[in-house]
Amino acid sequence: MKSIKKFIKYYKPYKHLFFADMFCALTLSGIDLLFPVIVRYLLNDVYILNDSREIVRYVIYIGSALLAMYIIRYFCQYFITSWGHIMGAKMEADMRRDLFEHLQKLSFSYYDNHNTGKLMSRIVTDLFDISELAHHGPEDLFISLIKITGSFIILVTININLTLILMFFTIVMIYFSYFYNKKMRSVFMKNRQKIADVNAVVQDSLSGIRVVKSFANEEIEIAKFEKGNMEFLETKRDSYFIMGRFFSGNSFFQGLLYLSVILAGGIFISSGSLESSDLVVYILYINTFLNPIEKLINFTEQFQRGITGFERFLEVIETKPDIEDRKGAIDIVNPKGNIEFKNVSFSYNDKHNVLNNINIKIEAGKKIALIGPSGGGKTTLCSLIPRFYEISEGSITIDGIDIRDITLKSLRNSIGIVQQDVYLFAGTIRENIAYGRPGATQEEIIEAAKRANIHDFIMSLDEGYDTYVGERGVKLSGGQKQRISIARVFLKNPSILILDEATSALDNESEKFIQKSLDELAKNRTTLVIAHRLSTIRNADEIIVLTDEGIKERGKHEELIDRGGIYAYLYNMQFEEIS
Incomplete structure (x- = not known):
């Protein structure tokens, strides 16, 4: 019931369309109920008249009335089929929008624990049946209720004894439907889960297709897909077995109902308690009575498909973002960039601390380098500043303001990040650079590209800034993608800059070229650099050595070399490798 109540809320924006649809359904049901009444009137009152001209006159009147009724029925059916479905499609679109918007609000920790392919399944596959349920659900229930009540x-009034027989079989069918309804709900939920698993395998395999081919592991990926595909087939097979027993069982009970009415009706006619014309009308009304029941039986399958998809939709939509704006949070615009970590500790999923009691003070405009072994928490520390993750203890301030008291949007607008793994969206070079500041002019985009030393390369392409970069920028080299990402940050023009091993995946020539762009980008900005190649951070204002035990060393390059500690060891080791 909780799920149904939340589902009903999506009707609110379309309540006028909904009530119009229900009015058309009421009109349509009334016309269908009148037809057997008219047949009974013709059989019992008109066709027994001795005057043929009188019979013709009645038939013309009744025929004209029926024609008018069926013209009205045509327009009602048209409205239900067209605008009713459009209403359902709009509700589905609203749910898909709400789901996508909510996914945008969830923090990195949520995506660390959930597969992208399965999330895509919830956005696309799980909501397919919502449209039909939204349209046909209330309509089928409403029409069925009217027809069942009216025909009953x-x-x-025609014959109460026959109606008692009818009710007995109806109760049996309702119990039978309830029993299988529970089974179908379970198997349809399994179907959703298994197709999500298939989507996850497909997304993972296609995203890593270059790795797959480089290892010639196509057969392994096919085997993984086939396993998920066969598991999905098994659940589909189970669902169709249950549906087969469900629908065939109900058809069997309907046949028994007709048989019982015909046999009992014959006995009542022979005893004089029922007219043969009334039996004909009764059988017509049985069809009117059973059609809505059959519609409800079919609706149970549709309901289970739709509601299981909606429940999986709710699982995500009811996930509360663990990082949100505090009440009364303020916007910051162009902060100076003074950053301070005060007794900061952090852990993933409440396990052992990745960072423990970190204290760092960074003055505006200074360049701070973070080095150390993998797993020491360098990237994690930088991810805490834009609140990609929430600190466990302590505080981080920018210009003396706790970052939790700053709106997320203004906080992240003040921070630019250049990562080792550059992500370019499928689209043009222009669109990818403009992602740094949507709405930027062409002149501003070009200026950002020039400052990132990528303009000349872009102009050498046949389509210039309108060149399509491919999925994840596959048509560009690593250095070219990196410079486009730098141009994106130039356009954003943040006060604080984070460089997360931005050149470690590049060759020496590309690194030198891009390092100039990064140095230009870092001017007059508070900059945190996570470095693998220590030669790039010799001129940093301060170098911090971070390990899984915390901050082990800090100071300028010369000081740390003279100290002969971890930094000196790492630096000399790299120098020896280069030599």
Whole structure:
């Protein structure tokens, strides 16, 4: 019921369309109920008249009325089928929008624990049946209720004994439907889960297709896909077995119902308690009575498909973001860039601390380098500044303001990040650079590209800034992608800059070229550099050596070399490798 209540809320923006749809459904049901009444009137009152001209006159009147009714029925059916479905499609689109918007609010920790392919399945596959449920659900229930109630009242007036037989079989069918309804709900949920697993394998395999081919492991990927595909087939097979028993069982009970009514009706006619014309009308009304029941039976499958998809939708939509704006959070615009870590500790999933009691003070405009072994927490420390993760203890301030008291949007707008793993969106070079500041002019985009030393290369391409970069920028080299990402940050023009091993994946020539762009980008900005190649940070204002035990050393390059500690060891080791 909780899920259904939340589902009903999505009707609110379309309530006028909904009530119009229900009015058309009411009109359509009323017309369908009138037809057997008219047939009974013709059989019992009109066709027994002795005057043929009188019969023709009645038939013309009744025929004209029926024609008018079916013209009205045509327009009602048209509205239900077209605008009713459009309403359902709009609700589905609203849910998909809400889901995508909510996914944008969730923090990195959520995505660390959830597969992208499975999330895509919830956005796309799980909501496919929502549209049909949103449209047909209330309509089928409404029409069925009217037809069942109306036809039952009329059936009682024709012959109450036959109606008791009818009710017995109806109760049996309702119990039978309830029993299989529970089974279908379980198997449809399994279907959702298994197709999500298939989507996850597909997304993972296609995203890493170059790795797959480089290791010639196509057969392994095919085997992984086939395993998930066959598991999905098994759940589909189970669902169709249950559906087969469900629908065939209900058809069997309907057949028994007709058989019982015909046999009992014959006995009642022979005893004089029922007219043969009334039996004909009764059988017509049985069809009117059973059609909505059959519609409800079919609706149970549709309901289970739709509601299981909606429940999986709710699982995500009800996940509360663990990082949100505090009440009363303020915007910061162009901060000076003074950053301070005060007794900061952090752990993933409440396990052992990755960072423990970190204290760092960075003055505005200074360049701070973070080095140390993998797993020491360098990237994690930098990820805490834009609140990609929430600190466990302590505080981080910018210009003396706790970052938790700053709105996320203004905080992140003040920080630019250049990473080792550059992500370019499928689109043009212009669109990827403009991602740094949506709405930037062409002149501003070009200026940013020039400062990143990528403009001349872009102009050498046939389509210039309108060149399509491919998925994840696959058509560009690593150095070219990196410079486009730098141009993106130039355009953003943040006060604080984070360089996360931005040149470690490049060759020496590309590194030197890009290092100039990074030095230009870092001017007059508070900069944190995570470095693998220590030669790039010799001129840093301060170098901090961070290990899994915390801050082990800090100072300028010369000081740390003279000290002969961890930094000196790492620096000399790299120097020997180069030699």
